[in-house]
Amino acid sequence: MWMSKRLGAVALATMLAVSACSGGGDGKAAAADPNAKVTLSYGVWDANQKPVMETLATEFTKTHPNITVQVQLTPWADYWTKLKAAVTGGAAPDVFWMNGPNFQLYASNKVIAPMPGDADLSVYPKPLTDLYTFEGKPYGLPKDMDTVAVWYNKKLFDAKKLPYPKDDWTWADFTDTAAKLSDPAKGVYGTAAQLGSFQEYQYDTIAQAGGYVISPDGKKSGYSDPKTIAGLKFWTDLIENKSSPDLKTMTDTTPIQLFEAGKIAMYWGGSWNVSEFTANSYTKGKVDVAPLPRGEKQATIIHGVANVVSTKTSHPDQAWEFVRYLGSKQAAEILGQKGPIPAYDGTQTAWVKAHPELKLQTFLDSVSYAVPFPVSKNTAAWNEAELTYLTKAWTGQEPIDKAATELAQAMDTLLAKE
């Protein structure tokens, strides 16, 4: 190469210096004095939840005066990139938020530690604790949970003199209602078959159709299964029948924007949309929630964020103590007043009561038939493939069964590499 000797020497010296430094830093603090003053860093990604997290941190310090917690907010868009840099540089936060798609990657690479001792996991929904179990060991406690339901615009239903969705409605009811609510000439559609946020769309209908995304052992794709394909076809049919805008339109204006503009009558969304829809000047007072329609069976995806502990933390005992507090009933009750649905059983009343005008109980009732979020060790790789292949079916360029079969092959190849 072009490198001169001089520069080579500089590079070499730097390399030595860098490796010498990084050799020394980590490792656990030698003496574990239980009364020593300790500061824990707590990595989170949602600006809207930062105040609640800070309240929880302060509450924790009240009972643990030797431990202070510093909440570190990194916006969602940069959270995982920054975390990767931090982990590689040996400086990850002591405790941080984890989500389903990333969990196994971090657990299998020993970035996060399995939970020491026993914990009562029965107080959380099972699909959630299963999500954060790797090779038989739990790696953290669920903090919150979210499920999916249909948000509908009452005004648009009234205009067409249609009854509001019933709790036991079916796919046929949904499709039928969507067709009646649609008026493509005016740019109004019954629903929006969004591509890109599978949690609220494809994964739910796949489960409702009796299909699966990934085999329970995480080794095989379910996308070539006829039932899975039926779950996808549910959406492409809606686009074809003009009960949903086409993909180009949804790329220009996101379905949630369309819903907030009164252009979409039924929006498949999550429990996290509550704060937005109750604050938005258009949707406020005009919308309500219904359960997802039943296909072959009833199903919704459940997901939730968990608190996990870095393997490299210098204060593992204090970190776990904090995670246990965050997973406690007491913390869940604080969270439920001003945040997402807490995961701890029986602490959700405050969350439901916050908006009596909405049937928020729907989100909680659906937990009984909720299915876990599909993940594997490198979820992101096949999440990308899902978009690459299914886009072709969403634009109508390829029939859905062909696109799904191709996706299954690509996904199997990716899973084999894990």
Place this chain on the structure above:
Amino acid sequence: MTTTMTPPHRSATAGARRGAERGGWRRGRAPRRGRGPSRRKEALWGYAFIAPTGLGIAVFYLWPVLQTAYFSLTEWGAFGGHTWTGLDNYRRLSSDPEVGRALVNTLTYTGLGLLSIPLAIGFAVLLNRKGMRFVGFYRTLFFLPVVTMPVAIAMVWRWLYNGDYGLINYLLSLIGIDGPNWVADPATALYALVVVGVWSSVGYNLIIFLAGLQAIPKEYYEAAAIDGAGPFRQFFSVTLPLLSPTAFFVSVVSVIGSLQLFDLVYVMAGSGAGARANPAFPRLETVVQLFYDRAFVTNDRGYAAAIVMMLLLVIVVLTAVQFRFQKRWVHYA
């Protein structure tokens, strides 16, 4: 100021300076100043002057590049740890259709993005007129895009381009044309993004060209005026040639910048669902985007390293070509 370009129609002032030597990267000549010890002294000073930047660049930039070059020959885990795989990543690269597609897109962006240079020169010349009113005010207006929040820029452009509610399609509808979904239609998306790219780079290039224009001594214009050259002749016989070192710089840097394009697609092509859910994505994705996805999203870092090495090679070649041809059109003092 001395100049060598001296086009035939040029005159007195420049002619008097003919014979001064041509400087430049390849054949730069130092001031004549004895030989032997003073030469050595000059060399030592040379190293001393580049030492701070040289050291910093070596540590913070060159070293990471060398590491990456090495890791491109390995399978590299999401959090470190690697196994040697030789040329496997490069073999995979040569048969990956996504790489070829991204490369073609990137080269298209780069070629069309060069439009920003004549635009910036044009505006710089207009904003450099002496005695015109409000020049300072205009300059500040032209500067505003570089301080505008990217989120706001993306919102405006996405609204302009919106297929149903956009201003462009509204205006087109007035003359009976049904416009496309500009950024979601594979036929138009790339060009729509080029316009945004050019728009946002004009401001930066303008700053550089304005500075370059200051270095042109006004005597040249006076001499040209005496020769009877009008504003257009003056522009082509004085401004352009003397601005060429700056233009060369901007061209090299713009080509490099376009080949590294990433943010633009990220903010313009994606909606809430991300760029890959855009049906036009295959026509939009760039090499750096692919690199980023492999390195930070799908945890395929060894392959990502190979992609970036390939891109580096392309950039080196295109830059070397520009340096090679600079003799044809760049005139150093």
Place this chain on the structure above:
Amino acid sequence: MRKNLGVHTILIAAALAMVAPFCWQIVTSLKSLSNATKVPPSLLPEGRWDNYGKVFDVLPFGHQFLNTVLMAGLRTIGQVLFCSMAAYAFARLRFPGRNVLFGILLSVLMVPPQLFIIPQYQIISSLGWLNSLQALVVPGLFSAFGVFLLRQFFLGLPKELEEAAAIDGAGPVRIYWSIVLPLARPGLVALALLVLLWSWNDLFWPLVVNTDPGKMTLSAGLASLQGQFQTDYPVLMAGSLLASLPIIAVFTVLQRQFIQGIATSGIKG
């Protein structure tokens, strides 16, 4: 005035296109959140001035402003100094390996910046500099771009003055400091402005190396306001607008330098 009518027309039209997003930002900063994300958008502001007040509630504005000034200021001074030194050497001094070293330097410019995130983070981390001012400043002191820009600029400067000074016995340091730098002022100003801008807008690096909100810069602080599902765009835009005011002021002052440049560099060659 009349002879410039055409020019004014072109400039006004172009200026409109250039300022539109900035105006949009102002209008959005005065809207309620519901109206800011509405489809189709309304182009009228609502007079929600409280958005500006909220910026100070959600961000340690003063702290972050100071960090931004320090980071941008130090990077700018450092780059103008270091880059001009190196550029002078590459443009004027002869030494073995000059072209090769310059080639290596340029090659750094060719590397996509995303590549540096993790390695630079590791270097900063092993130096123990995470969450510090050094972390924000040091990697930004060195720039291949700046060296290349100034080298091009120096190559365009007349040599006679330097040669005369050399005959008078001036060494490279004096020639660089008292002849080259003053002559190259427009170039130095341009570089300073660009570095200032980039540092001011740089969001990712401060966000990654510094986690403590009090040690972040404004751009990083503003980025942190973006929630996972919901972002308060009006407050975000208000904050960004406040953050950009000093930069606009600096430009308005500095752009006069571009005019003065004519007088100083138009020396008798």
